[in-house]
Amino acid sequence: MSQGSATTGRPNYAAGAAATLWLLVVALPLWVLINATLKTRPDYTDSGPLAPPSHPTLQNYTDAVTSGFGRYLLNTLLVTGAVVGIVLVLVPPLAYAIVRGRSRATSTVFRVVLLGLAIPAQAVVVPVFYVISSAGLYDNLLGVILPTAAFALPVCTLVLSGAMRDITTDLYEAMAVDGASAARTFAQLVLPLSRGGLSTIVVFSALQAWNGFLFPLILTQSESTKVATLGLYNFQTQYGINVPGLLAAVVVSMIPVLIVYLFARRALIQGLMGVGGK
Amino acid sequence: MAQLTATAPSVTAPRRVRRPGGPNVGRPGIGWALPATAFFAAFAVAPLVLVAVLSMTTWSGLGPPQYAGFANWRTLLHDPVMRTSIWLSLVLTALGVVAQTPLSVLIGVWAAGPQRNRAVLSAVYFVPLLLSSAAISVLWRALLDPNFGVPAQMQWLFGDGNLFGHRSTAIAVLVFVSTWQFTPFHTLIYQGAARNIPQVLYDAARIDGAGRVRQFFSITLPQLKNAFITSVILMVVGGLTTFDTVLILTQGGPGTDTTITAYYMYEKAFKGFDFGTGSAIALVLVVASTLISLVLVRATGYDKMRSELEGL
Numbered sequence: 029m030s031q032g033s034a035t036t037g038r039p040n041y042a043a044g045a046a047a048t049l050w051l052l053v054v055a056l057p058l059w060v061l062i063n064a065t066l067k068t069r070p071d072y073t074d075s076g077p078l079a080p081p082s083h084p085t086l087q088n089y090t091d092a093v094t095s096g097f098g099r100y101l102l103n104t105l106l107v108t109g110a111v112v113g114i115v116l117v118l119v120p121p122l123a124y125a126i127v128r129g130r131s132r133a134t135s136t137v138f139r140v141v142l143l144g145l146a147i148p149a150q151a152v153v154v155p156v157f158y159v160i161s162s163a164g165l166y167d168n169l170l171g172v173i174l175p176t177a178a179f180a181l182p183v184c185t186l187v188l189s190g191a192m193r194d195i196t197t198d199l200y201e202a203m204a205v206d207g208a209s210a211a212r213t214f215a216q217l218v219l220p221l222s223r224g225g226l227s228t229i230v231v232f233s234a235l236q237a238w239n240g241f242l243f244p245l246i247l248t249q250s251e252s253t254k255v256a257t258l259g260l261y262n263f264q265t266q267y268g269i270n271v272p273g274l275l276a277a278v279v280v281s282m283i284p285v286l287i288v289y290l291f292a293r294r295a296l297i298q299g300l301m302g303v304g305g306k
Numbered sequence: 307m308a309q310l311t312a313t314a315p316s317v318t319a320p321r322r323v324r325r326p327g328g329p330n331v332g333r334p335g336i337g338w339a340l341p342a343t344a345f346f347a348a349f350a351v352a353p354l355v356l357v358a359v360l361s362m363t364t365w366s367g368l369g370p371p372q373y374a375g376f377a378n379w380r381t382l383l384h385d386p387v388m389r390t391s392i393w394l395s396l397v398l399t400a401l402g403v404v405a406q407t408p409l410s411v412l413i414g415v416w417a418a419g420p421q422r423n424r425a426v427l428s429a430v431y432f433v434p435l436l437l438s439s440a441a442i443s444v445l446w447r448a449l450l451d452p453n454f455g456v457p458a459q460m461q462w463l464f465g466d467g468n469l470f471g472h473r474s475t476a477i478a479v480l481v482f483v484s485t486w487q488f489t490p491f492h493t494l495i496y497q498g499a500a501r502n503i504p505q506v507l508y509d510a511a512r513i514d515g516a517g518r519v520r521q522f523f524s525i526t527l528p529q530l531k532n533a534f535i536t537s538v539i540l541m542v543v544g545g546l547t548t549f550d551t552v553l554i555l556t557q558g559g560p561g562t563d564t565t566i567t568a569y570y571m572y573e574k575a576f577k578g579f580d581f582g583t584g585s586a587i588a589l590v591l592v593v594a595s596t597l598i599s600l601v602l603v604r605a606t607g608y609d610k611m612r613s614e615l616e617g618l
Contacts, residue, residue, distance in 0.1 A: 043416040050413055051427055053486065054434060060456075061445055076459045077449055118342035125338035133336040137343050144350055146599070150547040150568055151592045154360060154575050154585045155353035161367075178349030181342060203332060210334040239438030241550050246576055257440035261554055264444050271448050278441045285436045293429065296436075297494065 065089065065276040072272045088276035096251065097277050100259035104238060104281075107173050107255060111237035112230055114177040115184050119229060120222075122181075123188040124214055128200070138189075144182035149175075149242055157246050171247045172240070172255070180236045184229040191225025192218060227295045231288060235296070238285060256281045357592070360585035367579050378586040387562050387570060388587070392594075394477075395566040399545030401481045403538055406489050410537065413489070414496025415526055428497075435490040443554035446483045473563040476556050480564060483551060488544065492537045499533030500526065535606050542602070543595045567591055 060077050065088050067081040075082070093101075126138045156175050157166075165171030195218065203213045219226075241257040248254060254262070260281060263274050289296060361378055365371035382388050417428045434442065449455050450469050457467035469475040503526065511521050549568035552558060558565035558573065565573070568591060575584025 043412065043419070046412050047416050047427055050409065050489075051430060054490075055430055057445065057449060057486070058433065060449060064448070073454060076454060077456060078459060114345075118345055121334070121338040122342035125334045125336065128334050129336065129339065130333050131336050134339055137336075137339045140343065140351065141346070144346060146543075146596065147350055147354055148543055148547040148592070148595065150549060150571075151588045151595075152350070152353035152357055153572070154581050154588055155356035156349065157367075157575075158356065158360065158365075158371075158581070159349070159353060175349045178346055181346050181350075185342070200332070208332050210332050210338070213332045214334070214338075235436065239436075239440075241438060241440045245550075257438045260440050260444045264447060264554065271451070271454060274444065275448055278445055281441055282437055286433075289433075289436055297432065 061275055061279065065272055065279055067272050069270060069272055077271075088272045089280065091273050092277040092280050095273075097256070097259055097263075097280065099251070100254045100256045101280070103169060103254060104256040107169055107176065107240070107244075108234050108237040110169075110173040111177045111180060112234050114173070115180055115229060115233040116226070118177075119181060119184045119188055120219065120226070121214070123185055123192050123222075123225075124218055126185070126189045127192040128210075128213075128218075141182050141185050145186070147179075149179050153242060153246050156243070160247055165247075167248050167250055167253055169248075169253055172243050172253075173237075175243050175247075176237050176240050177233070180233040184233055187228050187232065188222060188225045191222045191228075195221050224295070227292065231292050231295045234288070235285065354592070357585050357588050360582060361589050363582045363585075365581040367581060371582070374582060378583045381583060382586055382590075387565060388567070390562065391565050391567040391570045392590075394564065395546050395568070398477065398480060398566055399542055401477070402484055402488075402545045403541050405481055405485045406492055406541060407534070407537070409485070409489050410492035411496050411527075411530065411534075414493040415500045415522070415530075417493060417497045418500035431493065432490045434487050435494075437487075439487065439550040440554065442483065442487050443551050446479070446486075447555055450479060470556055471560055473560065476560065476564050479555060480551060483555060484545070484548065487551075488541070492541070495533050495537045495540075496530060499530050503529045531606070535602060539599045539602055542598050546591055546595045546598075567594075 063080060064072060064077040066084045066086070067075075068083060068085055068087070071082050122137070122141075125134050126141075129135075160166055160171040160175070163171075165174070199217055199221075200213065203217050208216070239257065240255070241261070244253075244255045244258045245261070248258070256277075260274070260277055263270075263277055360371060362374060362376070363371035364374045364377070413431065417424055417431070450457060452458060452466075452468040452470065455467075457464035457469055460467075469479050507525050507529070508521055511525055516524065547568050549566070549572050552564060552566060552569040553572065556564045558569050567587060571584050571587035571591065574587060575581045
C-alpha cells in the first residue's frame with residue numbers, strides 16, 4: 029500500500045495522501061501557535077486563535093522574556109549544560125569498559141545499565157524526592173541536575189558503546205603493540221573515532237534536560253530555581269487568561285531546540301533510532 | 307523519557323563476554339566503569355528499591371518516614387478511585403496503541419521509501435518529538451480552550467465546546483494529544499525497520515505477480531513484527547506512566563474522570579503529602595508495566611530473538 033515507488037515504479041498516491049494529511053495534523057497547530065502569539069490580548073479574546081492578527085505585534089515575545097521567563101530559560105540552560113557535562117564525563121569511560129573490558133564485572137555492569145532502560149522515571153519520583161531532600165538539595169538546581177543526568181545514562185551508554193564497537197580490533201591491536209595503556213588508547217584512539225556517537229549523546233542528553241518537567245516539578249518550588257517547562261505550567265495556572273503571552277513563552281522555549289534540530293538533525297534522529305529501532 | 311525505555315532484548319543478543327583475539331594489554335579495568343555505575347545506582351537503582359520500602363511507611367515529607375506495615379496497601383485495595391484509575395490507564399493505553407500504531411506503520415513505511423519530498427516532510431513530522439510535554443500540553447490546552455480556543459469558534463463540530471468538561475471528550479483529548487506527541491517516535495521505529503527489509507523479497511513478490519497492496523500485507527507487515535513489539539512495549543510502559551500530560555491538560559478531571567494511576571500517584575504524594583500511599587501506587591505501576599512487557603515478549607516469541615531474515 030505505502031511501499032515506495034522503488035517496488036512498483038509508479039508513484040504511490042495513497043501513501044502520499046496519508047503523508048500529506050499527517051503533515052497538516054502536525055503543521056497546522058504549529059502555524060496556529062505562531063499566529064496566536066502575534067496577536068494582542070483583546071484581539072485574541074475577540075477572534076480566537078485561528079483568525080490572522082489584526083495588528084501583528086511582537087510585544088508578547090518581549091513580555092515573555094522580560095516577565096521572568098528569561099530567568100527560567102537561564103536556569104534551564106544551566107541544568108542542560110551541567111547534565112551534558114556529567115554525561116560526557118561519565119559515559120565514555122563506561123562505554124569503553126563495556127566494549128573493551130574483559131572482566132565478568134563489566135558485563136554485569138552492562139546488564140544493570142540495560143535494566144536501567146526499563147525503569148520509568150515517573151515510578152521513582154517519590155524515592156528520588158526522598159533522596160534529594162535528605163541530601164539537602166531540595167529546591168536547588170543541583171537536585172534537578174543529578175537525577176536528570178542519571179536517567180539519561182542508560183540510553184547514552186547504549187548509543188556510545190554501539191559507536192565504540194564499530195572501531196575495528198586491528199586498531200586496538202596496533203595500539204597494544206605500541207604498548208599503549210588503556211588510558212592512552214582511550215584518549216588517542218577511542219575518543220577521536222567515536223565522535224559521531226559523542227555528538228549523538230550530547231544532543232540526546234541536552235534534549236532530555238531541556239524538556240525535563242518531572243524532576244523540576246517535584247524537586248523545586250521557588251522562582252529562583254524555576255526552569256522553563258515548569259514556568260510554562262505555572263504561567264498557565266496563574267495567568268491562564270493571557271493566552272498569547274503564554275503561547276509566546278511556549279515558542280521561546282522551543283526555539284533553541286529547533287535551532288539544534290536544524291544543525292544536528294542527523295545526530296538527533298540517529299540517537300533516537302538507536303534507542304527504538306534496531 | 308519513559309517512551310525511550312525497555313529495548314533491552316534487542317541489544318543483548320550480539321554481545322559475547324569473551325571475545326576472540328586481541329591481547330590483554332591496554333584493556334580497561336572495571337575502574338573505568340565504576341563512577342558511572344555508582345552514580346546510576348544512587349539515583350536510579352536505589353530509588354527502585356526504596357519505593358518498595360517507602361510503600362510500607364507513612365511519610366508526609368517532613369521528618370523521617372514511619373513504618374506502617376501494609377496499611378497503605380489496605381487503603382489502596384478499598385479505594386474506588388484507585389480501582390477506576392487502573393481501568394482508565396488501561397483504556398487510555400489501549401486507545402493510544404490503537405490510534406498510534408496504524409499511523410506510525412503507514413508513515414514509517416512511507417518515510418522509508420525513496421520519494422523525493424520525503425526528507426523535507428519527515429523533517430516536519432519529527433518536530434513534535436523535539437518539544438517538551440509541558441509545551442505540547444500547554445499549547446493544546448490553549449487551542450482547545452472552551453471559551454477562547456478553536457471549539458468556541460467551531461460549534462458545529464464541537465457542540466458546546468467544553469471538551470474538558472465531559473468524560474469521553476476529555477479522554478479523547480488525552481489520546482489525541484499523546485498521538486500527536488508520540489506518533490513521530492514510533493514512526494522512526496517503523497521507518498528504521500522498513501529500511502532493513504531486503505529488496506529481494508519485493509522483487510520475488512513482483513515476479514510472482516503480487517501488487518502493491520499484496521506486498522504490503524504479505525511482506526512489509528510480517529517483516530515489521532519485531533519493530534511492532536518494541537513499539538507496543540514502549541507505548542504500554544509510556545502510557546501507563548504518563549502523567550505530565552494529564553496534569554496540564556485535565557488535572558485528572560472532570561471530577562476524577564481522567565485520574566489515571568500515574569496521575570493519582572502524583573496527587574496522593576505531592577498534593578496530598580501522603581508519600582507512603584504514593585509509593586505503593588508507584589510500585590503497582592512498575593510491576594504492572596514490567597508484567598505487561600514480559601507477557602508481550604513471551605506471547606510473541608520475541609525473547610527467542612528469531613530473526614525476520616530466517617530462510618533467506
